[in-house]
Amino acid sequence: MVAVLPGSDPELRDEYVVLTAHADHIGMIQDVRSDNRVNNGAMDNAAGVAILLETARMFTELAEPPKRSILFLVVTGEEKGLLGADYFAHHPTRPLENLIANVNMDMPVLLYPFADLIAFGANHSTLGKVVERAASKEGIALSPDPMPEQAIFTRSDHYTLVRQGIPAVFLMTGFQSQDPEQDAAAIWGSFFSNHYHKPTDSIADLTREYGAIRYDFGAIFTQINFNIALDLATEPQRPYWLESSYFHDVIGQPQTQQSPRATAE
Numbered sequence: 001m002v003a004v005l006p007g008s009d010p011e012l013r014d015e016y017v018v019l020t021a022h023a024d025h026i027g028m029i030q031d032v033r034s035d036n037r038v039n040n041g042a043m044d045n046a047a048g049v050a051i052l053l054e055t056a057r058m059f060t061e062l063a064e065p066p067k068r069s070i071l072f073l074v075v076t077g078e079e080k081g082l083l084g085a086d087y088f089a090h091h092p093t094r095p096l097e098n099l100i101a102n103v104n105m106d107m108p109v110l111l112y113p114f115a116d117l118i119a120f121g122a123n124h125s126t127l128g129k130v131v132e133r134a135a136s137k138e139g140i141a142l143s144p145d146p147m148p149e150q151a152i153f154t155r156s157d158h159y160t161l162v163r164q165g166i167p168a169v170f171l172m173t174g175f176q177s178q179d180p181e182q183d184a185a186a187i188w189g190s191f192f193s194n195h196y197h198k199p200t201d202s203i204a205d206l207t208r209e210y211g212a213i214r215y216d217f218g219a220i221f222t223q224i225n226f227n228i229a230l231d232l233a234t235e236p237q238r239p240y241w242l243e244s245s246y247f248h249d250v251i252g253q254p255q256t257q258q259s260p261r262a263t264a265e
Helices: 042-060 083-090 127-136 158-162 184-194 203-210 215-234 246-250
Strands: 002-005 016-022 069-075 099-105 116-120 141-143 168-173
Touching (some): 002 042, 016 042, 016 083, 016 215, 042 203, 042 215, 069 083, 069 215, 083 158, 099 215, 116 127, 127 141, 184 203
Parallel strands (some): 016 069, 016 099, 116 141
Antiparallel strands (some): 002 069, 116 168
């Protein structure tokens, strides 16, 4: 599914901020010993798609669209090898050179009142500062990648656009909780160990184990996503890879060029 909110600036509306999430999961398990065989994917990734859709709704309520256009992209086949996102990266609905950045939402774990956000890839481009500003407006800190050895930045839909030279970040709830009685890292680890890619990634099962889904913090996550996209769609300068990043030299030509009138604003 692809939808576009056209930008309002005559010179910038042909540039696009791409917001992504994947809609599918891994289907049925083959274990006949279990009656619960459907991998529901509540956190991975119905939560991400819901945030994407609500972000789109928020943009439609602005008095005037931002200067750049916003491209909302829901893909399939993420669990099978980023298939939908890879197809889009090679057959984009808008010219590839006009896609200035990608913000991807995959498995926000809305089981605790998160106090920080992780933006995988934030240290590779100027998107890191954008995410930090957007999160701080909602009282949320930006934390570094807590598990760099797992190379998570290379394992979700955004990476297909990274390979085309487009700066991207992959947003996830952090490991700190605003509730001192809750160990966010332990909850996240428990979810990952016991429910990730399992039929129990469902609202009913997760509610029984962890309590009510934190839709209130889903709203905060959505507001941060909206803040990021609005910033990117408004700022004159396009995001670019940092010289210290591996991707600056390896992925191809970094997007350091300025948009029209960038120096004049």
